[in-house]
Amino acid sequence: MGGFGSGRPGRRPIAEHMLRLDVRQLHRKNCLRPGLFLSWEWFWGDKPTGCISIATSKDSIRLIYTSGKGDNRKKMDYVVGLDRTSCHYGGTRIWFLCPRCGQRVAVLYGGQRFLCRHCNDVAYSVENEDATSRLLRRSNKLREKIGVKAGTATPILCKPKGMHQVTFDRIRLRITELESVYWHHVARKFNIAV
Structure with a gap:
């Protein structure tokens, strides 16, 4: 409750x-x-x-x-x-x-x-994340960097104004890699064949 x-x-x-x-x-x-x-x-x-x-x-x-x-x-x-x-x-x-x-x-x-953090025995939220959540958080952080809505459902179409194309392509590739591994983790968690 x-x-x-x-x-x-x-x-x-x-x-x-x-x-x-x-x-x-x-x-x-x-x-x-x-x-x-x-x-x-x-x-x-x-x-x-x-x-x-x-x-x-x-x-x-x-x-x-x-x-x-x-x-x-x-x-x-x-x-x-x-x-x-x-x-x-x-x-x-x-x-x-x-x-x-x-x-x-x-x-x-x-x-x-x-x-201090040690005397109050305080943890950062990332210390409680599992591998799947960590992948999604890292992906969302990169999405935020290029101005795209968080989550795996929104496609990455246009590069932000002022960003070099090479930088945008590198970030988009990294997001794709992270989200691919994320979906493999989710599939394994729910016993879905990939």
């Missing part, structure tokens, strides 16, 4: 389905200047899915939010360290320091606490 992955205890949470704090995004939006107090929100479509308050200082940020639901709600208030590394051509790159392991990371994933 549940959603994706229900009924399978021990399955790792998927990174793409979790709330995430990305230090690069915060830095691009100039939200890491010392002395700021701001609210950061996440949305799914038009609906808000989460909100967190962030207080900034020179070498850290303070995260303030409520975790859990109903009677299990907990007020969370803790500090996440910031680290900077020098870039080869000048300037610095900013990193979070995971509150649990101290590892330098760009993204913290929300659970009860915002921690």
Whole structure:
């Protein structure tokens, strides 16, 4: 009755389905200047899915939010360290320091606490794909590159404007190869003679 992955205890949470704090995004939006107090929100479509308050200082940020639901709600208030590394051509790159392991990371994933991917035991969605799904994903990624609708039903007819014919032909050939292997996998899965 549940959603994706229900009924399978021990399955790792998927990174793409979790709330995430990305230090690069915060830095691009100039939200890491010392002395700021701001609210950061996440949305799914038009609906808000989460909100967190962030207080900034020179070498850290303070995260303030409520975790859990109903009677299990907990007020969370803790500090996440910031680290900077020098870039080869000048300037610095900013990193979070995971509150649990101290590892330098760009993204913290929300659970009860915002921690690095390893401390929250988070997997990427591709780690759960079987060979058949992986083939289709790779094919769809190439289709997107040449502006063709995803899926194996849409024919590849015209090359996009500005793309070299040789490049288009190479991508179209690769898509054909991937989809051919995909259909062989599907046929084998359903015991269909090819």
